[in-house]
Amino acid sequence: GFVAILGVLALIGIIIRNSVILVTQIDEFIAAGESAWTSVVKATEHRCRPILLTAAAASLGMIPIA
Secondary structure, three states: OHHHHHHHHHHHHHHHHHHHHHHHHHHHHHHOOOOHHHHHHHHHHHHHHHHHHHHHHHHHHHHHHO
């Protein structure tokens, strides 16, 4: 139904937003002279908590729609 489609669209939006945030952080570390692998690890360490909290808040915000 409509609510399921809305949920899928919201999930896709959250995934894309989190990916952009992580890739931007990786690019910043690479520009600072880090290797690609080190940049991925550091970006994940630095952005894991904010990404998870944002995703959790968005998911909790969607509960009333369901």
